[in-house]
Amino acid sequence: MSGAAAIARACYNAYAAKDRAAIEALIADDFHFISPLDNRIDRQTYFARCWPNSEKIQGFDFIRVVEDGARVFVTYELRGTEGRRFRNTEILTVRAGQIVEAEVYFGWSIPHEAPAGGFT
Numbered sequence: 001m002s003g004a005a006a007i008a009r010a011c012y013n014a015y016a017a018k019d020r021a022a023i024e025a026l027i028a029d030d031f032h033f034i035s036p037l038d039n040r041i042d043r044q045t046y047f048a049r050c051w052p053n054s055e056k057i058q059g060f061d062f063i064r065v066v067e068d069g070a071r072v073f074v075t076y077e078l079r080g081t082e083g084r085r086f087r088n089t090e091i092l093t094v095r096a097g098q099i100v101e102a103e104v105y106f107g108w109s110i111p112h113e114a115p116a117g118g119f120t
Contacts, residue, residue: 004071004092007026007092008065008094009062011099016060025098028100029043032102033102033104035106059078060078063076071094074090077110085110086106088104
């Protein structure tokens with residue numbers, strides 16, 4: 001596997017396949033995760049906090065995967081095992097074939113909770 005975009009896709013696919021060994025190989029030892037709920041948590045905390053969510057993931061539909069050097073900008077729609085869908089955007093930083101940082105921006109539910117032209 002080569003290229004930051006291919007590594008990013010492999011990471012999401014490992015979540016959908018519930019393949020812990022595959023994702024562990026893709027996440028660097030010095031990995032950090034940032035989201036509206038997580039302030040630069042380390043690899044161990046990430047796996048304890050985030051990996052259990054793989055059980056609820058059926059798959060990902062990639063809307064955009066844009067590689068910019070070592071960074072990959074990924075917008076996806078997650079398909080949950082119980083029919084739930086939502087959209088997120090993540091910026092992944094890749095070094096030496098592994099993800100060293102994930103910066104997550106939560107998106108919206110699908111269908112959108114607000115009416116077209118409106119707001120919640």
